[in-house]
Amino acid sequence: MTDEFVDRSHILHRAFSERPAKIVGGRNGKKVIDASCGPSVSCLGHSQPEVFDAITSHLKNDIAYVYSGSPYTNGATEELADILLADKPGGLSKAIFVNSGSEATDAALKLAVQYWHERGQPQRTHFISRKQSYHGNTIGALCVSGHASRREFYKDFLSSNVSFLDPCYAYRMKGEHESDQEFAQRLAHQFENEVLRVGPDRVAGFIAETVSGTTLGCLPAVPGYFKAIRDICDKYEILLILDEIICGMGKTGTMHAWEQEGIRGPDIQTIGKALGGGFVPLSGVLLHQKIFDALSAGSGGLAHGHTFQAHPLACAAAVATQKIIKRDNLIERVAQMGHKLGKLLSEEIGPLPLVGDIRGRGLFWAVEFVLDKNSKTAFSPKDNFCGKVVKNALSSGLNILGNLGHTGEYQVDHVLVCPPYITTDAELENIVSILKAAVLETSHPFVEG
Incomplete structure (x- = not known):
């Protein structure tokens, strides 16, 4: 049944049956603790005067718009790229700035294909991705996303040059007597076998979320997994594309989530969300020097572009956001507060009867x-257990995020707890306390006695 407000609103809201509450500001009205930062976006909270000042200052003193396809650049865009890449992390040396994370994925895929054209191997157009992954909602991004329900309507549009492997989902997929190392090797063998099946000279890249986000719930890989994947990519000259749109930019306690995986880094990396803190839409693609060298030696340009690519105002907001993060040592703080949040969740939420697993890194849990618990039996999607937890938490003033639809073979009922980098000890305790009460309330119909 369609809500009356949604019915008369000229906005096509994403959900029709429930009236959305109107948000006026980040400081006024009913108090709600945003413990998910939307979909893990607002890393500095919703009110940050320094970023607001940077935005207004830019509009007053600098150019509002520069077309990236023109023979011009601007200071904000150059400065943001310098902040991110001055030290060339993992060999990453160039950036493309776009709007949404989906656009970043599209740009990354096109960049990979162009790279192989420039290298004289235009037949390399096949991508290998993972089941129950999510890389964005445009058609291009959906092609490499293993999100079942989001792909459903658009199957006829989706590319046939993508194949999907198992995710590194140890909680449900690791054998009873299988070690982390054996599990990682099993998945690595599956990857190499798929490369051989498709043909190494046809595979353009392997794309994966370094820490899975909304589909599998802040899921890190087991130790050694990404090292094995990186080695296979190097063996067959396949580009490793890491999606850190949701998990990167400090979210897991290091600037890049891959820094905790013991690898030299990806060939192409997507970033977003915490890049600009949600103040202005912005995402990006970071590319290894070897990608730039191939393009430079070949066509001498990027065969991709958008009207609002490298938008000066968005980059100015991100510059201010990143300067605050660096000045206030917030990434180190994320690591410290993340240990506290993980401990609180394990101690207070972990023992509850319907809680199967708690996982994450930094402030991404x-x-x-x-x-x-013993059989790991999943709820039926009709139960909407995590959705009810989200609703009960919100009624007590806590905003969290549940899973976003049916994602594939494994039904993963989860909620995300991803508070901003500036969260306090008291706020973490309050978040976990309200969440615990919401889980207990939702559990009553499913727990005997």
Whole structure:
């Protein structure tokens, strides 16, 4: 049944059955603790005067818009790229700035294809991705996303040059007597076998979220997984594309989530969300020097572009955001507060009867719910357990995020707890306390007695 407000609103809201509450500002009205930062975006909270000042100053003193396809550049865009890449992390040396994370994925895929054209191997157009992954909602990004329900309507549009492997989902997929190392090697063998099946000379790249986000719930890979993947990519000259749109830019306690994986880095990396803190839409693609060298020696340009690519105002907001993060040592703080949040979740939420797994890094955590802890029996999608937890938490003033639809073979009922980098000890305790009460309330119909 369609809500009356949604019915008469000229906005096509994403959900029709429930009236959205109107947000006036980040400081006024009913108090709600945003413990998910939207979909893990607002890393500095919703009110940051320094960023506001940077935006207004830019509009007053600098040019509002520069077309990236013109023979011009601007200071804000150059400065943001310098902040991110001055030290060339993992060999990454160039940036493309676009609007949404989906656009970043599209740009990354096109960049990979162009790279192989420039290298004289235009037949390399096949991508290998993972089941129950999410890389964005445009058609191009959906092609490499293993999100079942989001792909459903658009199957006829989706590319046939993508194949999908198992995710590194140890909680449900690791054998009873299998070690992390054995599990990682099994998945690595699956990857190499798929490369051989497709043909190494046809594979353009392997794309994966370094830490899975909304589909599998803040899921890190087991130790050694990404090292094995990196080695196979190097063996067959396949580009490793890491999606850090949701998990990167400090979210897991290091600037880049891959820094905790013992690898030299990706060939192409997507970033977003915490890049600009949500104040102005912005995402990006970072590319290794070897990608630039191939383009430079070949066509001498980028065969991709958008009207609002490298938008000066968005980059100015991100510059201010990144300067605050660096000045206030917030990434180090994320690591410290992340240990506290993980401990609180494990101690207070972990023992609850319908909680199966708690996982995450930094300030990027998820709680997975199950009907039975021993068998790991999942809830039916009709139960909408995590959705009810989200609703009950919100009624007590806590905003968290549940899973976003049916993602594939494994039903993953989870909620994300991803507070801003500026969160306090008291706020973490309050978040976990309200969440615990919401989980207990939602559990009553499913727990005997």
